[in-house]
Amino acid sequence: MKLLEERIIKDGVVKEGNVLKVDSFLNHQMDVNLFHEMGLEWKRLFADKKINKILTIEASGIGIACVAAECFNVPVVFAKKAQSINLDGEMYTSKVESFTKKKVYDIIVSKKFLTPDDHILIIDDFLANGCAVNGLIDLINAAGATVEGVGIAIEKGFQPGGKLIREKGIRLESLAIVESMDASNGTIVFREQ
Amino acid sequence: MKLLEERIIKDGVVKEGNVLKVDSFLNHQMDVNLFHEMGLEWKRLFADKKINKILTIEASGIGIACVAAECFNVPVVFAKKAQSINLDGEMYTSKVESFTKKKVYDIIVSKKFLTPDDHILIIDDFLANGCAVNGLIDLINAAGATVEGVGIAIEKGFQPGGKLIREKGIRLESLAIVESMDASNGTIVFREQ
Numbered sequence: 120m121k122l123l124e125e126r127i128i129k130d131g132v133v134k135e136g137n138v139l140k141v142d143s144f145l146n147h148q149m150d151v152n153l154f155h156e157m158g159l160e161w162k163r164l165f166a167d168k169k170i171n172k173i174l175t176i177e178a179s180g181i182g183i184a185c186v187a188a189e190c191f192n193v194p195v196v197f198a199k200k201a202q203s204i205n206l207d208g209e210m211y212t213s214k215v216e217s218f219t220k221k222k223v224y225d226i227i228v229s230k231k232f233l234t235p236d237d238h239i240l241i242i243d244d245f246l247a248n249g250c251a252v253n254g255l256i257d258l259i260n261a262a263g264a265t266v267e268g269v270g271i272a273i274e275k276g277f278q279p280g281g282k283l284i285r286e287k288g289i290r291l292e293s294l295a296i297v298e299s300m301d302a303s304n305g306t307i308v309f310r311e312q
Numbered sequence: 313m314k315l316l317e318e319r320i321i322k323d324g325v326v327k328e329g330n331v332l333k334v335d336s337f338l339n340h341q342m343d344v345n346l347f348h349e350m351g352l353e354w355k356r357l358f359a360d361k362k363i364n365k366i367l368t369i370e371a372s373g374i375g376i377a378c379v380a381a382e383c384f385n386v387p388v389v390f391a392k393k394a395q396s397i398n399l400d401g402e403m404y405t406s407k408v409e410s411f412t413k414k415k416v417y418d419i420i421v422s423k424k425f426l427t428p429d430d431h432i433l434i435i436d437d438f439l440a441n442g443c444a445v446n447g448l449i450d451l452i453n454a455a456g457a458t459v460e461g462v463g464i465a466i467e468k469g470f471q472p473g474g475k476l477i478r479e480k481g482i483r484l485e486s487l488a489i490v491e492s493m494d495a496s497n498g499t500i501v502f503r504e505q
Contacts, residue, residue: 148425149388151381178370182388185375188344189382195342195375232341 120160120294123272124309126153133300133307137247137275145272146179146244151186157294158187161240161270164292168267170240172196174233174259176215176226176251183272184242191240196233198226198255213257216250226254233262246271246293249280256289268292276310313353313487316465317502319346326493326500330440330468338465339372339437344379350487351380354433354463357485361460363433365389367426367452369408369419369444376465377435384433389426391419391448406450409443419447426455439464439486442473449482466490469503 132140144150170191175184176198188195200215201224210227217224233239241255252269259266266289274281274293284291296310325333337343363384368377369391381388393408394417403420410417426432434448445462452459459482467474467486477484489503 142422143424144387147389147392147422149378149381149390151378151388152385154378155382178374178390178392181371181374182378182390185342185344185347185378186382188342189348189379192345194337195344196340197342197371197375199340199371229335229340231336 120157122153122156123295126150127273127295127297128307131307133302133305135302137278137300139273139275139297139300139307141273145183149182151182154183154186155190157183157272158190160294161187161242161292162190165240165268165270165290168240168290169238170267172237172239173242174198174228174239174255175242176200176255179245180243180251183244187242187270196228198228198258200224200226211258211261213254213261215254216248226251226258228258228262230262233258233264235263237262237264238267239264240267241269242271243269244272246274246280246284246291247278249283252280252284256284256287270294273297313350315346315349316488319343320466320488320490321500324500326495326498328495330471330493332466332468332490332493332500334466338376342375344375347376347379348383350376350465351383353487354380354435354485355383358433358461358463358483361433361483362431363460365425365430365432366435367391367421367432367448368435369393369448372438373436376437380435380463389421391421391451393417393419404451404454406447406454408447409441419444419451421451421455423455426451426457428456430455430457431460432457433460434462435464436462437465439467439473439477439484440471442471442476445473445477449477449480461485463487 209230268290271293274296276296298310402423461483464486467489469489491503493500
């Protein structure tokens with residue numbers, strides 16, 4: 120998606136350790152007009168899929184997922200990263216290793232909100248090693264629901280997450296795939312799509 | 313806002329300990345069409361204010377804030393609850409006590425995204441004791457930015473947060489104010505607005 124790639128070039132910052140900072144428009148300050156264009160693009164890309172729900176994970180996936188969900192006219196469910204006293208009853212749970220925070224945490228979704236009738240699009244801001252997405256797929260499988268696809272804003276193509284998900288036969292649409300980046304001069308190369 | 317009150321009556325569940333569960337449409341599964349109507353209502357209520365940014369706090373405020381931000385045509389910034397290695401540079405910080413999680417945590421916003429030029433609407437899903445909103449107001453004050461108002465989905469009118477914020481002279485628009493609720497029979501009484 121040219122609009123997103125151009126925005127990454129304009130406002131993204133490459134840092135040491137394979138970190139791409141896009142906090143001015145994607146995951147701290149959030150450009151909701153850009154999110155709307157991203158939602159329309161996913162709607163176009165997944166036009167052949169019957170999607171009745173979007174699943175994401177807190178925190179930075181939620182904004183993108185909610186704005187995109189308006190394009191699909193479906194509700195969003197977000198997986199939570201910690202137990203809260205406001206979550207009662209039965210949960211689906213999985214474990215996720217965070218690339219940015221270097222720790223393992225549990226993710227949970229109430230069983231009320233994932234059912235065998237659900238046809239789900241997973242949405243998240245970043246895909247690197249694929250741990251978060253794989254955790255969400257676990258939750259969907261545990262519910263007997265159907266994964267219709269995965270929509271990612273920025274995939275780090277030099278990390279294995281995208282390959283692993285595509286090898287499972289899951290339709291993955293990343294709106295920008297970073298093939299390589301160089302913190303010494305700030306250059307970013309995108310994969311042709 | 314009648315639409316929200318009716319939805320709370322229909323799908324909200326009153327639990328012991330002054331807990332109102334609205335996780336089927338507001339803060340776990342999220343009805344983005346309802347969020348859009350809420351955004352339009354805040355846009356109407358704050359029509360006299362020049363708002364250039366919405367500030368919220370992770371996690372459950374983000375979806376509501378992003379959909380509402382489309383109605384205002386402004387970006388969203390969300391305060392984070394923990395230090396991440398992806399957040400560099402200077403931060404504004406404050407401390408918040410969580411009503412639902414019974415603990416104190418730090419909230420942070422990058423100084424890049426709050427400036428003296430900003431005229432900010434705070435958006436959040438719940439207002440109880442007002443700790444989260446007061447933490448956000450602290451961040452805005454520290455930046456020299458202007459608090460134009462606070463938009464809350466559900467205010468618990470029997471807890472002190474709303475009164476404390478209004479006494480500061482800050483314009484607070486809660487779309488539903490729960491005056492009382494009874495876990496024994498599930499009844500909810502709203503304040504007339």
